[in-house]
Amino acid sequence: MAPALAQPRAPAPEAGKLPSACTRPDWPPEARRYDLEGTTVLDYRIREWRIADVKVRKSSGWPILDAAAARSLHACKLKIDATRPHHSAVQSVDYVWATTGGPSARPQLHADSCASSPLFSGFVPLDRTPTAHDGVLVRFLTNGRGEPFNIRLEGRVTDAALAEHIRQYVQSCRFVAANAPGPKTDAVYGRVLLASPSAGK
DSSP, X not given: OOOOOOOEEEEEXXXXXXXXXXXXXXXXXXXXXXXXXXXXXXXXXXXXXXXXXXXXXXXXXXXXXXXXXHHHHHTOOOOOOTTSOSBOXXXXXXXXXXXXXXXXXXXXEOTTOSOOOSSEEEEEETOOOOOBTTEEEEXXXXXXXXXXXXEEEESOOOOHHHHHHHHHHHHHOOEEOOXXXXXXXXXXXXXXXXXXXXXXX
């Protein structure tokens, strides 16, 4: 029987920091399916009663969530009010992406289940460190047999052959359902560690 998935709620901007004309962003369907969470901190200005210069000050760790927050902020329709300044200094707002009931328990890696490979030195579950020269951030779903599928690589990996090897390596790993109370998910994320620096080259 498949585990019950946690129900996400739309992220709420930190109180008092977002113009009242702005609405909460929709949770991207793919992010909802992969049970992605985090906090996106955006900087912005108001120019001629419009939101401008939106930049990510601090990433949630997931570009798909950061992009959704930025789109929502850009879409704000501010009311023209001649009694108030139509320009502003840089302001910031936090979007907290979280599921109802707290973080979901994720499947756990079965020890030593990942295939031995000269390219990789291991897989670290729940490591959200961005893709860099020493490792690649991945996210995926698991089926009832604990097998990964729908594997997504986060960040810039320009070597197509390396990207395919990463997917095959992750597919060799096996996971077991979390033995914990509360909401559960079949989604996993983590970092594939490279045996030699290669990603992004």
